[in-house]
Every structure is written in C-alpha cells, then in structure tokens.
Amino acid sequence: MTASTPSASHKEVALGHAYDGIREYDNPLPGWWKWLFIGTLVISPAYLMYFHVGADGRSIEEQYLAALDANTKKKYAQIGDLTPDAKTLVEYMGKEEWLEVGKSIYKVNCVSCHGSDGGGVIGPNLCDENYKHIKQITDIVKVINEGVAGGAMPAWATRIGNKNDIIMVSAYVASLRGSKPAKPKGPDGSPIAPWSAD
Ligand code: HEC
Structure with a gap:
C-alpha cells in the first residue's frame, strides 16, 4: 500500500507520523464545519431552556410518555374497571401488552x-421465591395500595390514582x-407457594 501524495496546490504540513501508510496532515477544519459547531453552541442554551428547564411536557421523553398514557x-376504556382478584391478576400476568403497561408504571x-x-435496592428483591408481606398474589395489590413498614414501602393508592394501574403494576411485579x-x-x-388464580 502506498500513501496518497498530496497535490502540489495543497500546502498541508505533514505532522511526521504515519500509520498503515496513512500520513497525518495538519489541515484546518473547513469553514462550514466550524460555523456549524459555533451554531450548535449558540443554539444549545435556548434548546436546553426550552426542552428541559421551562414548562413540563416538552422533552421528547415527556411527549412520548404523555402519548403512551393517552393510549x-x-x-383501559375497552377493558373497563378491573377487579383486583387472583383470577384477574394471573390473567393479566399472561398478557404481554398489559405487562408493558405495568412495567412502565414500575419504571x-x-x-x-x-x-x-x-x-432489589432499598426494597426487597421481587424476583426470588421469598416474600415478607406476601402469601398470595392479591397481597401484592394490598402492599402496593397501603404500603408497609411504616411507609418505608410507601402507600401508592393515592399516588397512582387509577385502580387499573395498580392492577397492571401488581401483575408485572408478580411476573418478575x-x-x-x-x-x-x-x-x-x-418462600411462598406458586401464584394461584383461586
Ligand atoms: C422508597 C422506597 C420504595 C419505593 C419507591 C417502592 N418500594 Fe416497595 N418496598 C420498599 C421496602 C423498604 C419494602 C420492604 C418493607 C419491609 O421490609 O417490610 C418494600 C416492599 C415491597 C413489596 C413486598 C415485598 C415482600 O417481600 O413482601 C412489594 C410487592 C413492593 N414493595 C412493590 C413495590 C412497587 C410495585 C412499587 C412502585 C409502585 C414500590 N414497591 C415502590 C420500598 C419501596
């Protein structure tokens, strides 16, 4: 392999090192590139203010979450208000698209x-076979709604307003x-017995 030879009209200064036959020259960055870079610097504070500091709901992520929420x-309008019984929880544990809803609430x-x-971090591992406050699947709903351990595990009934949301996140936790x-x-x-729909 031979390195390409710069044309005579170029005034590049070779920096004196080569790798695999490629020699490095000290070329200035093209003008358009510099201006583009300066442009991004000028726009970025306004961009940051608009999307991340100003009003809520403007960032792509927030717009996406709002769209997801609306969807x-x-x-929910199609399934109506669910009952938090074992049968429903086990049923929704098996529904992939609803588990996604539970997962987003969990996230x-x-x-x-x-x-x-x-x-598990501050709270216990939800993936193993051991539970502190849960004997059957419906206990998950109760723990999430009411909280335990004097609020170390907060009560979510008032924070997550929608009862179906509580059921979806419970089914997701059960699926973990x-x-x-x-x-x-x-x-x-x-350790507790496997989830049962009865
Ligand atoms: C501020 C921290 C915190 C947050 C946020 C939190 N938890 Fe907990 N959670 C805990 C702690 C701590 C415990 C264990 C309490 C104990 O030791 O008795 C717990 C226990 C639980 C249990 C019972 C586990 C068992 O072994 O019995 C479930 C289920 C649970 N949390 C689900 C959730 C869900 C679902 C959410 C979100 C909606 C959530 N938690 C948010 C801290 C938290």
Whole structure:
C-alpha cells in the first residue's frame, strides 16, 4: 500500500507520523464545519431552556410518555374497571401488552427502591421465591395500595390514582418472580407457594 501524495496546490504540513501508510496532515477544519459547531453552541442554551428547564411536557421523553398514557387510557376504556382478584391478576400476568403497561408504571415509581429489573435496592428483591408481606398474589395489590413498614414501602393508592394501574403494576411485579436480575439482593422473608388464580 502506498500513501496518497498530496497535490502540489495543497500546502498541508505533514505532522511526521504515519500509520498503515496513512500520513497525518495538519489541515484546518473547513469553514462550514466550524460555523456549524459555533451554531450548535449558540443554539444549545435556548434548546436546553426550552426542552428541559421551562414548562413540563416538552422533552421528547415527556411527549412520548404523555402519548403512551393517552393510549393506555384508551385501552383501559375497552377493558373497563378491573377487579383486583387472583383470577384477574394471573390473567393479566399472561398478557404481554398489559405487562408493558405495568412495567412502565414500575419504571416511573418503583425502580429507585426495587431496581430496574426488580433485583432489589432499598426494597426487597421481587424476583426470588421469598416474600415478607406476601402469601398470595392479591397481597401484592394490598402492599402496593397501603404500603408497609411504616411507609418505608410507601402507600401508592393515592399516588397512582387509577385502580387499573395498580392492577397492571401488581401483575408485572408478580411476573418478575423467577426472573434473573443482574444484581439480586439476598432473600427476605420466607418462600411462598406458586401464584394461584383461586
Ligand atoms: C422508597 C422506597 C420504595 C419505593 C419507591 C417502592 N418500594 Fe416497595 N418496598 C420498599 C421496602 C423498604 C419494602 C420492604 C418493607 C419491609 O421490609 O417490610 C418494600 C416492599 C415491597 C413489596 C413486598 C415485598 C415482600 O417481600 O413482601 C412489594 C410487592 C413492593 N414493595 C412493590 C413495590 C412497587 C410495585 C412499587 C412502585 C409502585 C414500590 N414497591 C415502590 C420500598 C419501596
């Protein structure tokens, strides 16, 4: 391989090192590139203020969440108000698209204490076979609604206003059981029987 020879009209200054036959020259950046860069610097404070500091709901992420929320409400209208019984929870544990709804509620409210994959941080591991306050699947709804341990696990009934949201996040939590989180916290409480729809 031979390195390309710069044409005579160019006044590049070779920097004196070559790698694999490619020699480095000290060429200035093209003018358009510099102006584009300066342009981004000039625009960025306004961009930052508009999308991240000013009013809520302007960032792409917030717009996306709002759209998702609107879509969920539409879908909730089709299923009506669910009853938080074992049969419903087990049924919704098996519905992929509704688990996604539960997962998004979990991501917003629960990750800080239970970890993004349920492995447990301040709160216990939700993926293993051991539970402190749960014997059957409906206890999940109760714990989430009312909280436990004097608010160390907060009560969510008033914060997550929609009862279907509570059911979706409960079904999602139930579905985490048996999954393999990246950094599982050690077991808390005692092993319980598999989820039952009765
Ligand atoms: C501020 C931290 C915090 C947040 C946020 C939080 N939890 Fe908890 N959670 C805890 C703690 C701490 C416990 C264990 C309480 C105890 O030791 O008795 C717990 C317990 C639980 C349990 C019972 C586990 C067991 O072994 O019995 C479930 C289920 C649960 N949380 C679900 C959720 C869900 C769903 C959310 C989001 C809607 C959530 N938690 C948000 C801290 C939190």
